Amino acid sequence: MTVQAIKTEIVQPSDFESIRMVKGADTIAKQYSVYLTDESRIDGGHAEWLFFPTNEQEVVAIIQKMRENNTPITIEGARTGIVGGAVPIDGGAIISMERMNEVKGLGFDETVQRWYIRVGPGITLNELKTILKQKKLDDNISIPSGSDAVKRFKEDKKSYFYPVAPTEMSAAIGGTIAANASGATSFKYGPTRNWIRRIRVVLSNGEVLDITRGQYKAQDGIFRISTSTGDIEIKVPSYTMPKAKNAAGLYTKPDMDLIDLFIGSEGLFGVITEAELWLEEYHPACGCVVFFDDADKAFNFVSLLRETDGIEPEFIEYFDENAIKLLKQKQEEDPKFVNMPKIFDNAISAISFDFLYSEETIVKSLEIVKQLLEQCNSSVDMSWCGYEDRELERFKHFRHAVPEIVNNIIAERKKKYHGIHKLGTDMSVTNEHLVDMMHFYQQTLREEGLEYAIWGHIGDNHVHVNILPRNMEELEKGKAIYKKFAQKAVEYGGSVSAEHGIGKIKHEYLLIMFGKEGIDEMKRVKEALDPQYLFCANNMFPK
């Protein structure tokens, strides 16, 4: 059977010596140490080379040169990942994409009637947000070139935005594609995968793939790539993807799009040098925080909210009893830090969510919310509601305040126990198992007597359980429980990592999820595309 093949492009490399680079492990360790770790704070990163390419030709030149001596390459975006994906533990070379951060184009796809923006991988979500909000675009970047796309975009009365919104908005686009990043609003918009129209990737042989969504699909699980030295055949893994939100392992489906193999691949297959992102029309939102005097009422409310017509939340977020306790305590010590009215005395848990706001529909929407609350025997009075941008910012800050408080507690404990760290889970389950999973978390943690707080994306059945060990013994206990949770999540049809990815620190959980066979299948894809394990070795699975 013939399989449609995609051809690589040969790009003329630039002069290697003209590329901005730092040489020498000592210099890098002393003067450029920020490039040796990411938000995971994993130790052990080291490198002989640190490159700052400004265009694709330079990336090609770097890869060709590094290949000669089998020098491992770690690809870095803004290093905001928390699973160590950007930590160069194998040494070798770092390619920092931070200088490839320009907006390269803007176009309107006539077939689907949607705007898209073309960017370098180094641009951050925050930068992109500002550019789109202000429509700050050069007139000469229209796609196709010479057209009036930018002019039309500016004249369009509607506002547009890029809906992927992880907590860390300083993340770079390239990194978010490699991680298939998501955040609270993925409840409505889905993860990064849904928003990528096209990418360009430099492969380990120095040749370039230009992949537009919809053009290269697997046939019976096979992709074929024609390179200058022969064809590469890729067999996509045969495991079934979980139905729940997932960022663990390679994406696979028998008839999948080639672009989806690269999205979420944690840098295993190549360097993304350009991406086109779909844009979405921006609508103002109304945000609510509703409090409950009983945790089960909150779970009940979540399932009602998900099922109801007439309200389409962008996100549904949860705060458990301990998260609320931490917030109440902090509010007494430092009210401005929390920056909210006093939390209601008998609040045990809370749900934060939003929906589209217009003055014409707000009463109708809130009446629906009120009804749902009444169905859960909960009061509409124990709530906050706001729709001005500054109030929505406050709600967002309120959601982010809990992890900040937890991180501060752990930082304090680190002073006594250097090796201590928090254990934050990132697991999802399917809708029907949400309540069972929540009960399992609570029961297990209470039985073990560990300090913990739970919050996060309950709309996607994806909460972050954070265990706060008080000593090294509790840390070990916590690790064992973490594994138990991973097993249970998989049993409930979920994922061991719904948004953070696997990186270098969650290999054992990926094994729980896909088994040795599944991991071996992923390795075969890696070996087909990057036989030398040049790129980001030890991300997702051990080399």
Add this chain to the structure above:
Amino acid sequence: MKIVVCIKQVPEADKVAIDPETGTLIREGVASILNPFCEYALDVAVKLKEQFPEHNIEIITLSMGPPQAKQALIRTLELGADKAYLLSDRKFAGSDCLATSYALKEGIAKLVPDFDLILTGKQAIDGDTAQVPAEIAEHLGIPQITYGLDVTLNNRRIEVKKETEEGYQVVSARLPALVSISRGSNIRRLPSIQEVINARRKPLEVVSVEDIKIDETKVGLKASPTQVVKIFAPPPKAAGEIIDGRDDPKAAAKKLLEFLIEHKFV
């Protein structure tokens, strides 16, 4: 008892920049909000209403502005006001402090003639003139207390704790009176879902010049003697010199004295 709270819708000031070439405000993409000082005044009114249920306090908010200023009034209804009026008419366009205070005075006198107390913010964060509250009181011929922090009721009198340069004073006045409020909580209140629903069922009336027979010659651009010559950002303050006295306070004190003598401050 009726409390009138005068409010203004303003651009979110910390996000407004001045175009260095044209000298005009860049308001694009900047949200409109209820002036924070007006919100403090509303907070005081709501607190009085809760504190003195025996007075059956009704809170009426009043503003003069374009139709979109309704949004700021809706916010006051969410945060505890019972009724709101918006004086909105092309004839008000271009009003300065004098014309605005006249229009507001007319609004109060004709829409809430039986008012007991008027609360305002000390100033609006866009113009920062702090003229309108005092002028309303003058137009109405009632006592005014400025820079109020806290207000309490005592029979037909109010007691106001007011800011002064040295500290604070407690001043009393007979009602009706006007108090402008200069400070409040740095944590804004948030309405509940029910309050947001209720706000949209409370009366909010848009009133024109014709509706309440305001003298047209006293409002709008022609009735406004103020002329804005130029708007500019204040020049940044020059960096001061810090005398570190932690190691040797005496030497530091001496250095300071020399500085003061040299610049003829002492």
